Amino acid sequence: MVSYTQMLLDAGRFKDYGPNGLQVEGRPSIRKLVTGVTASLALIEAAVAEGADAILVHHGLFWRGQDGRVTGWMRQRLGQLLAHDINLIAYHLPLDAHPELGNNAQWGQKLGLAADARFGDQDLGFLGAAPEGLTLDGLACRVRTALDREPVVLPGDGRPLRRVAWCSGGAQGYFEQAIGAGADVFLTGEVSEPQAHYARETGVAFLACGHHASERYGVQALGTHLSERFDLTHVFIDVPNPA
Numbered sequence: 001m002v003s004y005t006q007m008l009l010d011a012g013r014f015k016d017y018g019p020n021g022l023q024v025e026g027r028p029s030i031r032k033l034v035t036g037v038t039a040s041l042a043l044i045e046a047a048v049a050e051g052a053d054a055i056l057v058h059h060g061l062f063w064r065g066q067d068g069r070v071t072g073w074m075r076q077r078l079g080q081l082l083a084h085d086i087n088l089i090a091y092h093l094p095l096d097a098h099p100e101l102g103n104n105a106q107w108g109q110k111l112g113l114a115a116d117a118r119f120g121d122q123d124l125g126f127l128g129a130a131p132e133g134l135t136l137d138g139l140a141c142r143v144r145t146a147l148d149r150e151p152v153v154l155p156g157d158g159r160p161l162r163r164v165a166w167c168s169g170g171a172q173g174y175f176e177q178a179i180g181a182g183a184d185v186f187l188t189g190e191v192s193e194p195q196a197h198y199a200r201e202t203g204v205a206f207l208a209c210g211h212h213a214s215e216r217y218g219v220q221a222l223g224t225h226l227s228e229r230f231d232l233t234h235v236f237i238d239v240p241n242p243a
Contacts, residue, residue, distance in 0.1 A: 001030060001054075001230055002089060005222070008101075009094035014122060016093045018063040024078065026087035030054045032233045035223035037215055039088055041073065042239045044080045050235055052086055056226070058103070058219050060090025095218045096168060097124050101225055103168040106217035110146040111139070111187075113164055119181040120167060120174045127181055130161040136185060136205050139164070143187070147213040152191050157203030161185055168214040179204050189214040190243075212241035 002022050006012065011020045023039075034052040036043040038059040047055045061077060070078060081088055096103045099115075104126045108115060115126035130139075136155060143151045165183035167174050170190045178186040179202050186204065189211035199206045220236045227234035 001226060004229070005089070005091070005226065008225075009091055009098055009222075011091060011094040014093040014097070018060055018090070018092060020091050020094055021089065022087060023060045023062055023090050024081045024086075024088035026081065026085045027053055030087065030230070030232060032235070033223055033227060035219045035234065035236045036239060037212055037219060037241070038239070039077060039090065040239055041076050041080065043237055044077055044086070046237045046239070047086060048080060048084050050237070052235075054087035054089060055081075056089045056091075056219060056223055058090070058092060058095055058215050060092070061088065091219075091222070093122060093124065095222065096215075097122065098218070098222075101218060101221040103215045103218035104166060106221050107168050107214055108166060110217060111142045111166075113166065117181070119165065120171070120177045125165055125167040125171070125174050125178060125181070127163060127165045127178070127183060130164045130184070134161050134164075136161060139185065139187075140207060143207060143209050147209055149210045149213045151187075151210075152208040154191070154196055154199035154206040156185070156199050156205035159184055159203055161205075168218075169211050172208070175199075175204075175206060187214075211243050 030053040032052050033054050034047040035056045039057045115128040117127040119125040161184045163183050165178035166187040171188040172190050172192050187207045191208035223234045
């Protein structure tokens with residue numbers, strides 16, 4: 001299953017912040033797959049309760065810059081995985097980028113957006129025509145309805161929305177590239193201090209919709225795809241996160 005997913009997501013082409021694929025080896029046979037956004041202790045414990053053989057996440061355990069010590073929260077998470085012989089599989093940027101199953105593709109579908117171009121580092125950002133008559137208030141309403149979350153809206157100069165750019169998660173640093181690609185509004189998960197100034201000074205609107213909230217959909221789509229291909233039971237577990 002991991003070999004197939006590596007090829008499906010073209011994982012080898014990405015320069016990422018951590019390893020993609022199998023991060024913790026468990027039992028060799030998989031019948032029940034649990035998916036979730038982040039390999040938190042809460043998700044792992046819920047997967048144990050579900051009788052999972054494998055957990056598939058977007059945010060795994062291992063990231064560039066960690067010092068490698070297995071203490072505290074890392075010991076707790078690894079301890080549960082190893083004690084219950086559960087595989088942990090993670091795909092970060094490859095899951096953001098996939099044109100059908102990825103976070104950006106799936107999030108776009110939830111909002112009624114279709115991409116006709118890419119932008120940003122490793123082509124992670126999606127860009128497409130705004131649906132006819134869509135206003136900034138209307139777009140914020142779509143986010144509120146689809147994600148069950150109130151977005152932070154930086155309104156720009158009130159221009160008509162012709163081109164919409166989006167990139168899930170913590171992609172606020174892509175705002176300038178979205179502006180350069182011709183976007184009238186940019187959606188991502190988080191906002192930092194500089195983006196308020198860029199929105200005011202360029203007139204391009206910015207919506208921060210929640211890191212976790214914007215990245216719930218790719219892993220669900222991938223889990224469903226894998227369950228159908230390999231005849232697995234698949235359960236998505238959403239551990240709420242206000243960030």
